[in-house]
Amino acid sequence: MANTRKLDYVILGLLSHEPLTGYEIKQRIDGTLSMFWGASFGSIYPSLAQLEKNDFVNSSDTSNTGRKKICYSITEKGREELKKWLKEPVEKDELRFETLLKLFFGSENGADGTLEHIERFEEKITHQIPYLEASVKQLESILDLDPAHRYYLLTAKMGLCTYQAFLSWCTQTKDILKSNQEEQL
Amino acid sequence: MANTRKLDYVILGLLSHEPLTGYEIKQRIDGTLSMFWGASFGSIYPSLAQLEKNDFVNSSDTSNTGRKKICYSITEKGREELKKWLKEPVEKDELRFETLLKLFFGSENGADGTLEHIERFEEKITHQIPYLEASVKQLESILDLDPAHRYYLLTAKMGLCTYQAFLSWCTQTKDILKSNQEEQL
DNA sequence: CTTACCATGTAAGGCGTTACATGATTCA
DNA sequence: TGAATCATGTAACGCCTTACATGGTAAG
Numbered sequence: 001m002a003n004t005r006k007l008d009y010v011i012l013g014l015l016s017h018e019p020l021t022g023y024e025i026k027q028r029i030d031g032t033l034s035m036f037w038g039a040s041f042g043s044i045y046p047s048l049a050q051l052e053k054n055d056f057v058n059s060s061d062t063s064n065t066g067r068k069k070i071c072y073s074i075t076e077k078g079r080e081e082l083k084k085w086l087k088e089p090v091e092k093d094e095l096r097f098e099t100l101l102k103l104f105f106g107s108e109n110g111a112d113g114t115l116e117h118i119e120r121f122e123e124k125i126t127h128q129i130p131y132l133e134a135s136v137k138q139l140e141s142i143l144d145l146d147p148a149h150r151y152y153l154l155t156a157k158m159g160l161c162t163y164q165a166f167l168s169w170c171t172q173t174k175d176i177l178k179s180n181q182e183e184q185l
Numbered sequence: 186m187a188n189t190r191k192l193d194y195v196i197l198g199l200l201s202h203e204p205l206t207g208y209e210i211k212q213r214i215d216g217t218l219s220m221f222w223g224a225s226f227g228s229i230y231p232s233l234a235q236l237e238k239n240d241f242v243n244s245s246d247t248s249n250t251g252r253k254k255i256c257y258s259i260t261e262k263g264r265e266e267l268k269k270w271l272k273e274p275v276e277k278d279e280l281r282f283e284t285l286l287k288l289f290f291g292s293e294n295g296a297d298g299t300l301e302h303i304e305r306f307e308e309k310i311t312h313q314i315p316y317l318e319a320s321v322k323q324l325e326s327i328l329d330l331d332p333a334h335r336y337y338l339l340t341a342k343m344g345l346c347t348y349q350a351f352l353s354w355c356t357q358t359k360d361i362l363k364s365n366q367e368e369q370l
Numbered sequence: 371c372t373t374a375c376c377a378t379g380t381a382a383g384g385c386g387t388t389a390c391a392t393g394a395t396t397c398a
Numbered sequence: 399t400g401a402a403t404c405a406t407g408t409a410a411c412g413c414c415t416t417a418c419a420t421g422g423t424a425a426g
Contacts, residue, residue: 004384004385005384005385005386006283006286007385007386009286009290010286013286013289013290013293016290016293021404021405021406022405022406022407023404023405023406032289033286033289035280035285036280036281036282036285036286037281037285037286038279038281038386039386040386040387040388041405041406041407042386042387042388042389042407042408042409043385043386043387045406045407045408046386046407046408049407063405065394065395066393066394066395067393067394067395067404067405068393068394068404068405068406068407069404069405069406070405070406079293082290082293083293083294086287086290086291086293086294086298087294087298089302089305090283090284090287090302090305090306091283092281092283093281093282093283093284093306093309094223094279094280094281094282095220095221095279095280095281095282096221096222096223096277096278096279096280096281097221097278097279097280098191098275098276098277098278099275099278100220100221100222100340100343101191101194101195101198101218101221101222102271102275103336103339103340103343104198104217104218104336104337104340105194105198105201105267105271105336106271106335106336106339107331107332107333107335107336108198108201108264108267108268108271109268109271109272113271113272114336117274117275120274120275121275121278124278146292147292148291148292150291150292150361150365151288151289151290151291151292151299152289154288154291154358154361154362155285155288155289157354157357157358158285158288158354158358161350161351161353161354161357162347162350162351162354164350165346165347165349165350166346166347168346169342169343169346169347172342172346173339173342173343176335176339177339180335189412189413190412190413192413192414206376206377206378207377207378207379208376208377208378223414224414224415225414225415225416226377226378226379226415227379227380227381227414227415227416227417228413228414228415230378230379230380231379231380234379248377250422250423251421251422251423252376252377252421252422252423253376253377253378253379253421253422254376254377254378255377255378
């Protein structure tokens with residue numbers, strides 16, 4: 001099949017847990033997966049159509065009273081495809097941080113401007129941490145309800161661990177940049 | 186200008202420090218920036234052509250004896266464009282970790298398969314750390330040679346800090362997965 | 371003499387976003 | 399009644415990678 005499009009597997013993965021509509025898939029991606037994956041409606045619906053054509057998912061129209069609603073479920077064939085992919089080695093882990101780009105070229109922007117970027121970054125991270133902590137706690141409390149919860153928990157912990165490292169780096173970096181500023185005075 | 190293509194700024198940033206050929210730009214990206222940015226020749230050369238058309242860079246043919254070689258320098262206009270962009274707020278910091286995807290859907294793959302992914306991830310990180318450490322040390326030793334070095338150092342430290350956090354998460358996660366395996370026996 | 375590296379460039383095609391188009395329902 | 403949310407889908411367009419095409423140079 002040589003499928004290089006990861007979104008197909010993201011959707012298959014989400015459907016392996018429960019049937020969902022395209023709209024709900026978007027919500028899951030924006031909620032739980034947002035830390036390490038993203039997708040827009042403009043790619044989700046076409047992917048879903050492709051997946052159905054390949055019999056990896058099937059759809060049932062659950063529209064009620066005029067409101068269009070299509071719920072997708074994973075098929076046996078789809079589950080096999082997902083498992084096959086999960087066994088394959090990871091191809092790419094990518095980190096694209098514009099903040100780091102602006103930091104790297106910081107000498108063209110000065111300590112002040114760079115400091116601002118760090119502070120905005122810190123703010124974003126600080127804002128996310130409570131959600132991750134809540135997620136970890138919640139998952140720990142329902143660990144045995146579903147085997148999947150253990151894996152969700154490991155992922156959430158990775159997020160927390162990473163964000164905490166970012167935060168301590170921010171603190172360090174801010175101090176260094178501030179002392180650089182003072183030298184300049 | 187509404188330039189959404191970040192690669193243009195990456196190139197401008199690199200050229201703000203020293204004149205480079207397209208080939209050397211690729212080397213810089215693959216070397217120093219690889220942790221948080223990537224680009225292929227197929228995007229670098231067209232970007233360079235565009236940049237020159239906009240008078241953000243100019244080229245000088247430094248071919249010697251038949252070997253084609255074009256060296257690009259940033260113009261004043263290009264430097265202004267770079268500075269303008271550096272002052273703008275960051276639009277997106279993106280992390281796309283297939284490893285986390287495969288971990289998240291781990292219940293479809295089992296503890297064994299998931300453990301393998303973590304181990305491969307750990308290996309990659311472990312392999313990178315000495316390079317980052319060397320980079321940090323080297324930059325610390327030549328800190329005053331160029332104002333840019335201070336910013337390069339901050340970036341390298343971010344890499345180190347992040348990778349160390351990943352590593353400690355790997356250790357934790359492996360233990361949890363292994364104890365999950367034993368429960369299953 | 372052949373492999374690896376230096377060096378530039380183009381073409382095809384995939385992936386994905388934004389914007390648009392449409393319409394129902396819920397809540398204040 | 400108007401805003402927010404639910405819900406699906408398409409079209410235009412941009413970005414990027416891979417593969418291809420071409421040829422020089424250095425080292426073993």
